[in-house]
Amino acid sequence: MIPMIEIDHLTKDFGRIVAVRDLCLSVPAGEIFCFLGPNGAGKTTTIKMLTGLLRPTAGSARIGGLDIQRDPVEAKKLMGYIPDMPYLYERLTPEDFFIFTGDLYRVPRDKVLEEREKSFELFGINDYRYTLIKDLSHGMRQRLIYAATLLHEPRVLFVDEPLIGLDPYTIRLIKDLLREKSRGGMTVFLTTHILALAEDIGDRIGIILEGRLHALGTLGELLERGGGRNLEEVFLKLTAKPGRL
Amino acid sequence: MSASALYWKSRRQFVNGLKSLRYQSRFKVMFVCCFAAFCELGLLLLFMAGFRVLGMFGGIGGFIVGRLFSLFFLGIGMMLVVSGLVTSYATLFRSEEIPFLTTRPLSTSRIVVYKFMETVFFASWAFFFIIIPYVGAYAWHRGLPLHFALWTLLFSLPFLVLCCGLGAICVLLIVRWVPRGRAWRLLIIGAIAIVAAAAWAYTHRVYDPSADARLNLSRVIPGVMLASNILLPNTWVAEGIMSLTRGEWFRGMMMGGVLFSTAAVVFMGVEWIGSLLLYECWQRTLVGSSGRTGTGRFFARLEWLLRPLKPDTRAIVMKDVKTFFRDPIQWSQALVFFGLLGLYFANLGSFDYSILGAYWVNTMAFLNVFSVSAVVCSLGARFIYPQLSLEGQGFWILGLSPTSMRRIVLAKFGTALAGMLSVSVPLMMLSAAMLETAAAVRVTAVGLACVVSFAVCGLSIGLGAVFIDLKQRNPAAIVSGFGGTLNLVLTLGFMLAVILPFGVVFHVHATGRMVQHELWRGVFMATAWACVLCAGFTALPLVLGIRSLHRRDF
Numbered sequence: 004m005i006p007m008i009e010i011d012h013l014t015k016d017f018g019r020i021v022a023v024r025d026l027c028l029s030v031p032a033g034e035i036f037c038f039l040g041p042n043g044a045g046k047t048t049t050i051k052m053l054t055g056l057l058r059p060t061a062g063s064a065r066i067g068g069l070d071i072q073r074d075p076v077e078a079k080k081l082m083g084y085i086p087d088m089p090y091l092y093e094r095l096t097p098e099d100f101f102i103f104t105g106d107l108y109r110v111p112r113d114k115v116l117e118e119r120e121k122s123f124e125l126f127g128i129n130d131y132r133y134t135l136i137k138d139l140s141h142g143m144r145q146r147l148i149y150a151a152t153l154l155h156e157p158r159v160l161f162v163d164e165p166l167i168g169l170d171p172y173t174i175r176l177i178k179d180l181l182r183e184k185s186r187g188g189m190t191v192f193l194t195t196h197i198l199a200l201a202e203d204i205g206d207r208i209g210i211i212l213e214g215r216l217h218a219l220g221t222l223g224e225l226l227e228r229g230g231g232r233n234l235e236e237v238f239l240k241l242t243a244k245p246g247r248l
Numbered sequence: 249m250s251a252s253a254l255y256w257k258s259r260r261q262f263v264n265g266l267k268s269l270r271y272q273s274r275f276k277v278m279f280v281c282c283f284a285a286f287c288e289l290g291l292l293l294l295f296m297a298g299f300r301v302l303g304m305f306g307g308i309g310g311f312i313v314g315r316l317f318s319l320f321f322l323g324i325g326m327m328l329v330v331s332g333l334v335t336s337y338a339t340l341f342r343s344e345e346i347p348f349l350t351t352r353p354l355s356t357s358r359i360v361v362y363k364f365m366e367t368v369f370f371a372s373w374a375f376f377f378i379i380i381p382y383v384g385a386y387a388w389h390r391g392l393p394l395h396f397a398l399w400t401l402l403f404s405l406p407f408l409v410l411c412c413g414l415g416a417i418c419v420l421l422i423v424r425w426v427p428r429g430r431a432w433r434l435l436i437i438g439a440i441a442i443v444a445a446a447a448w449a450y451t452h453r454v455y456d457p458s459a460d461a462r463l464n465l466s467r468v469i470p471g472v473m474l475a476s477n478i479l480l481p482n483t484w485v486a487e488g489i490m491s492l493t494r495g496e497w498f499r500g501m502m503m504g505g506v507l508f509s510t511a512a513v514v515f516m517g518v519e520w521i522g523s524l525l526l527y528e529c530w531q532r533t534l535v536g537s538s539g540r541t542g543t544g545r546f547f548a549r550l551e552w553l554l555r556p557l558k559p560d561t562r563a564i565v566m567k568d569v570k571t572f573f574r575d576p577i578q579w580s581q582a583l584v585f586f587g588l589l590g591l592y593f594a595n596l597g598s599f600d601y602s603i604l605g606a607y608w609v610n611t612m613a614f615l616n617v618f619s620v621s622a623v624v625c626s627l628g629a630r631f632i633y634p635q636l637s638l639e640g641q642g643f644w645i646l647g648l649s650p651t652s653m654r655r656i657v658l659a660k661f662g663t664a665l666a667g668m669l670s671v672s673v674p675l676m677m678l679s680a681a682m683l684e685t686a687a688a689v690r691v692t693a694v695g696l697a698c699v700v701s702f703a704v705c706g707l708s709i710g711l712g713a714v715f716i717d718l719k720q721r722n723p724a725a726i727v728s729g730f731g732g733t734l735n736l737v738l739t740l741g742f743m744l745a746v747i748l749p750f751g752v753v754f755h756v757h758a759t760g761r762m763v764q765h766e767l768w769r770g771v772f773m774a775t776a777w778a779c780v781l782c783a784g785f786t787a788l789p790l791v792l793g794i795r796s797l798h799r800r801d802f
Contacts, residue, residue: 054351058531079353090344094261094268103260106253107352135264137719 007032007159007190008053013062015048022048024214035181035191037205041242045214046194050161054084066159080108083157087164089148093137097128097147100136101154108155115154122150141168149177162193166200178204198234212242254362276730283733288381295385303389317490319475320382321482324375325411330584332415335371339363340526341423341533360522364416372408379404392493399492403485403504406511410481413514420521423529481507560651564659568635582631589623593679610758613685614751617693620679621700621747624672625739628704632664633735634726636712643718653797657713657790664705672697692750699746699778703785704739710789711735714796742785749774
């Protein structure tokens with residue numbers, strides 16, 4: 004399969020602290036890749052380098068064959084990014100934000116308007132379409148950012164902690180949506196602390212510890228390698244460290 | 249399409265903001281609008297009175313008025329550069345919008361241009377509140393035609409872009425290349441001090457008394473030489489507007505052409521330097537300054553000094569002090585504030601008041617008390633009022649802690665008062681000494697500084713608690729709301745109410761219409777009035793604030 008995300012010896016240090024060390028990874032098209040690790044392991048730093056927010060100290064990353072540092076604008080056209088605490092313009096309404104996102108990605112206005120109705124219906128935003136974003140709840144904001152991010156049909160989707168603060172209905176909705184999109188060819192790269200989510204939807208799982216990729220494989224491969232009954236046991240075993248429970 | 253999307257978004261935000269006014273209290277909106285109109289009218293009348301007084305001096309007055317237009321734009325220009333510096337740092341490096349835009353398919357130069365336009369707007373809109381009444385009063389005084397306003401507007405816009413652009417370029421260069429070590433920082437501060445001292449020495453050169461009137465005038469009004477320098481943009485603006493108003497089209501157009509082309513070059517410079525440096529600068533700010541605060545020893549000493557306080561009160565005070573010093577937006581604005589004060593003091597030292605009569609000496613002394621008190625009110629409005637709101641989403645930590653709201657509010661009040669007194673009292677002493685005022689006036693001025701500081705801190709903390717806005721993270725937005733405006737109105741009103749009686753008593757005495765023992769009786773009564781007012785304006789808002797916090801859900 005064609006790799007949509009290629010990470011080549013990626014390293015990032017913040018002075019004396021090395022957040023990511025010599026990371027090499029390849030994620031093919033249509034795969035849901037779950038990136039796990041304890042707090043401070045380097046998950047968010049990795050995702051920030053992959054989306055162009057952080058410049059790597061060494062190494063490179065390619066999205067759909069385009070180097071994110073050398074060809075950032077073209078690479079960003081191929082991807083979507085949903086951070087754990089997304090920034091949204093507080094004085095825009097969901098309608099405004101949707102149109103704005105469409106224009107940023109140069110999606111034809113007809114398509115934006117058509118998609119807006121479908122997405123608002125799907126994510127249950129219809130009743131809030133004219134409410135200022137500053138007055139929306141966290142869950143409703145998350146739904147809006149999902150709707151807007153998927154508008155330009157990205158080929159690669161980065162999601163940092165996708166289920167924070169969401170109700171069970173929205174969690175189900177997001178899980179189904181990610182599965183459906185990956186079946187349609189979208190590559191999903193997500194970081195999470197919810198191991199059940201990785202077990203549930205992840206095609207492959209990577210475990211990062213102290214900036215290094217510690218384990219990589221399908222759920223079955225990891226269970227076999229770690230010798231545990233479930234991902235939680237394997238994760239705790241692989242990331243065990245004196246002083247850490 | 250993507251660039252226009254950004255401007256479409258800004259327009260929508262503006263329109264939505266206006267629409268949301270419908271859901272605000274009508275009284276609140278009216279109050280803020282009336283206050284703004286009242287300030288504009290007050291400034292207009294003040295400028296008109298100033299021009300009238302200058303007109304009374306005859307020939308030299310006319311000469312000064314002629315130079316004032318250029319001097320005014322020099323002052324505005326300097327403030328705009330500083331405002332552009334602070335605002336562009338906030339828009340480029342503190343805005344949460346930058347990470348959002350960086351992950352979208354936008355080139356760096358587009359982001360820079362968009363954020364620069366935002367900088368120009370935020371850094372300059374308030375200056376129109378000064379420019380409009382000044383220009384109105386000037387036009388009235390000189391009997392200028394209506395199209396003078398049009399030329400002023402046309403020349404002001406490129407001038408804003410030029411000055412803010414210089415500020416933005418400075419920020420990009422500073423963030424990219426200024427080293428972070430303490431020694432380097434001290435070296436740079438030293439270099440800036442040397443440059444400032446050299447500039448000071450240049451503007452205060454001893455001139456040959458036989459030289460022309462402009463040189464002699466420059467001893468009375470510092471900066472008049474600088475303001476008339478043909479190489480500076482403020483001269484192009486002033487000369488251009490006046491030439492076009494007089495119908496000297498060629499000269500006016502030439503000045504306009506120079507101004508527009510220079511502004512365009514600066515704009516292109518911002519785009520070019522920004523596209524080269526923004527990402528690099530941003531990475532530098534992301535790497536962070538944690539562990540490099542450099543003020544550890546200062547905080548340790550302060551904590552040692554605060555040992556007599558109860559641990560929870562000490563914790564709140566220390567948190568506030570640390571937060572203030574670690575927030576570049578807060579302390580950089582404080583630096584700007586004190587920079588402007590430095591200009592005020594530089595001017596005080598230039599005037600020779602001793603040759604004036606008793607009427608003017610007393611008037612100047614109390615105008616100075618008003619000025620310094622107004623500075624105290626502005627400090628209270630800008631830095632103390634937002635303190636409680638800036639606790640933000642973290643207020644629940646204080647709310648859940650085993651500390652009473654009373655103690656939280658009083659700790660904030662104490663911290664604010666200590667800071668305010670350490671600024672207001674030395675300022676008042678220094679300015680009174682520079683004016684060589686009488687001992688009694690000096691003691692009164694320092695006493696008034698204390699009284700105003702108490703009331704300003706009480707009002708700002710108390711009203712800050714009543715109108716607390718935990719969702720807002722921008723201190724400027726907190727200040728410009730209803731509570732902030734009300735606070736400013738009340739503090740300014742209090743200032744007038746306590747200073748005027750003293751001013752009147754000393755004025756009547758200075759003009760020989762009151763004997764010595766009547767003066768002391770008058771001073772005693774004014775002191776009693778000031779103390780009663782101070783107690784009310786300090787205690788009442790604090791009590792209301794504490795009650796309001798008790799009733800709140802967090």
